[in-house]
Amino acid sequence: MDMTDIKPLDPYRWTITSTPKPVILYGNKALIEEMDEKVREQIVNVTKLPGLVGAAMTMPDAHWGYGFPIGGVAAFDPDEGGIISAGGVGFDISCGVRCLRTNVFINDVSGHLLQIVDALFNTVPAGVGSEGEIRLSMTEINKVMTGGAEWALRKGYGVREDLNYVEEKGCMADAEPDNVSDQAKKRQLGEMGTLGSGNHYLEVEVVEKIYDAEAARAFGISEGQIIIAIHCGSRGLGHQIGSDYLVALAKAAGRLGIHLPDRELACAPILSEEGQRYIGAMRAGINCALANRQIITHLTREAMSSIIPDIHIETLYDVSHNTCKQEKHRVDNKERELFVHRKGATRALPPGHMLLPERYKQTGQPVFIGGSMGTGSYLLAGNPVEQNQAFSSASHGAGRKMSRHQALKQWHGRQLIDELERQKIYIRSKTMRGVAEEAPGAYKDVDEVAEATEKGGLARRVAFLRPLACIKG
Structure with missing residues (x-):
C-alpha cells in the first residue's frame, strides 16, 4: 500500500489524511504496507456511505474483499439515514468459529492422530457443494432459519450447555425466512452439517503457550490441552442471500438517490423496506450458520469419541x-443504537458486558484468530471499551496476502501435505487444489496479526494453539 498520505496515530493505528471522513487502519507499519491498494480504495469508499458513525476501520488482517475489505468494520445510525450493505456483511453470512475444549492432553492423542484425522474426515462432510446425510424439506429449512442452534439441539445435535457459549444463545431473533428466496433454501437442503470449501476447516490443536493465566483459567484451558476449532458458515443459503440482495439493494439505492462509489457496496437505508427485508434475511442466514456449527460439533464429538472413548468436549465459544449487528455503543459520551458491519472481523465484547455468559464476565469475550494449516492460531479475550476503539471488534484470522490464483502458481497440494506431515501435522482434503490455495505462505504472519491486535487495543492474547490435524474442504 502506498503510504504517502497514511500517517500514524500510534504504532498500531494509522489514518488516511486525504479523506473527508475518518479512516483507521489497525496494524503495525509492515502489515499496513503489505496490504494491497484495493484495501485503501474499499475502506475509503465505505466512508462515503450515508449515516456512518465514527471512522471506517480495517483490522490488522485486512485484505481485498467484495464491497468492504475483508477485515472491515463500520457502524451506521438508522436515525441518520444509515445504511445496511450486503457487501459489508459478506456472502458467507455468519461465517465464524466454534471453539471446543476437551478434557484430554497431547499425550493422550499423540499416538492416535492419524486415526483422529481420518475419523473426522470420514464423519464431517467437506468440500465444494458437499452434502451430508441430513436432508431437509423446505418446511424444515424455514425452521432452521428461525431456530438456529436451538433447532439443531431439538434434533439431537449437541447438549443444552453448548448454547450458553454461543453468540445470541444460538438463535438470532427477528429472522425472516419469508425474505429468503426459494433458490437459497433449495441450495441448503442437503448442506446442513457440512464444512464447505475455501478457508473453512476443522482443526485439532494443542495449547502451546499461555499468555494470560487468569483468562486461561476462565476459559478452562491449560498448556498441553487439546482444543478443536470449527470454521464455517451458512453455506449455499448464505451465499444466495448475498447474491439476491446485491441486486435488490442496488435497485433500492438507485430509487432512493444513494450514490454508490462502487456497485459492490449496494445498500439501502436501514429503515427502508428493502433494508429491513435484507436484515430479516441476513438474520435467517445467521441462524443457518449457527445450526450448521452446532451439528458439526455433534459430529466432531462422535468422531473423537470413536477413537478416545473417555473424551469430553465442551463448547468454549462460538462467534x-x-x-451486521444492532448494538448499543457510546459515541461522544452518548449511547447510540448502531448497526455494526463486521466483514471478516469478530465481535470482541468487553469484560462485564451483559451479553457475556457469567463464566467470561470478568475476562471479556473469547476471540479466535485462526491461522492456515500449520501456522497456529490464537485465543484472545475482548478488551474494555476504553481500550477497544473499534466498536468492540477484533481480527478474525491471519488474512490472505496473496490470491488463490497466485497461491496455485507457488504450491502443490500433495507437496504441502507431505511437508506438514513431516512436521507431525496431518491434513485431509477433498482436493489437492484446495490445499494449495490455502497454503500457509498465502497468508499473513498470524503471530504478527495477533500481536498487532493486542497492541492496537482490540483484544489481548490468552493462548497460542499449535495445529495437530486439519480437515480442509
Whole structure:
C-alpha cells in the first residue's frame, strides 16, 4: 500500500489524511504496507456511505474483499439515514468459529492422530457443494432459519450447555425466512452439517503457550490441552442471500438517490423496506450458520469419541465474523443504537458486558484468530471499551496476502501435505487444489496479526494453539 498520505496515530493505528471522513487502519507499519491498494480504495469508499458513525476501520488482517475489505468494520445510525450493505456483511453470512475444549492432553492423542484425522474426515462432510446425510424439506429449512442452534439441539445435535457459549444463545431473533428466496433454501437442503470449501476447516490443536493465566483459567484451558476449532458458515443459503440482495439493494439505492462509489457496496437505508427485508434475511442466514456449527460439533464429538472413548468436549465459544449487528455503543459520551458491519472481523465484547455468559464476565469475550494449516492460531479475550476503539471488534484470522490464483502458481497440494506431515501435522482434503490455495505462505504472519491486535487495543492474547490435524474442504 502506498503510504504517502497514511500517517500514524500510534504504532498500531494509522489514518488516511486525504479523506473527508475518518479512516483507521489497525496494524503495525509492515502489515499496513503489505496490504494491497484495493484495501485503501474499499475502506475509503465505505466512508462515503450515508449515516456512518465514527471512522471506517480495517483490522490488522485486512485484505481485498467484495464491497468492504475483508477485515472491515463500520457502524451506521438508522436515525441518520444509515445504511445496511450486503457487501459489508459478506456472502458467507455468519461465517465464524466454534471453539471446543476437551478434557484430554497431547499425550493422550499423540499416538492416535492419524486415526483422529481420518475419523473426522470420514464423519464431517467437506468440500465444494458437499452434502451430508441430513436432508431437509423446505418446511424444515424455514425452521432452521428461525431456530438456529436451538433447532439443531431439538434434533439431537449437541447438549443444552453448548448454547450458553454461543453468540445470541444460538438463535438470532427477528429472522425472516419469508425474505429468503426459494433458490437459497433449495441450495441448503442437503448442506446442513457440512464444512464447505475455501478457508473453512476443522482443526485439532494443542495449547502451546499461555499468555494470560487468569483468562486461561476462565476459559478452562491449560498448556498441553487439546482444543478443536470449527470454521464455517451458512453455506449455499448464505451465499444466495448475498447474491439476491446485491441486486435488490442496488435497485433500492438507485430509487432512493444513494450514490454508490462502487456497485459492490449496494445498500439501502436501514429503515427502508428493502433494508429491513435484507436484515430479516441476513438474520435467517445467521441462524443457518449457527445450526450448521452446532451439528458439526455433534459430529466432531462422535468422531473423537470413536477413537478416545473417555473424551469430553465442551463448547468454549462460538462467534461469527460476517455479520451486521444492532448494538448499543457510546459515541461522544452518548449511547447510540448502531448497526455494526463486521466483514471478516469478530465481535470482541468487553469484560462485564451483559451479553457475556457469567463464566467470561470478568475476562471479556473469547476471540479466535485462526491461522492456515500449520501456522497456529490464537485465543484472545475482548478488551474494555476504553481500550477497544473499534466498536468492540477484533481480527478474525491471519488474512490472505496473496490470491488463490497466485497461491496455485507457488504450491502443490500433495507437496504441502507431505511437508506438514513431516512436521507431525496431518491434513485431509477433498482436493489437492484446495490445499494449495490455502497454503500457509498465502497468508499473513498470524503471530504478527495477533500481536498487532493486542497492541492496537482490540483484544489481548490468552493462548497460542499449535495445529495437530486439519480437515480442509
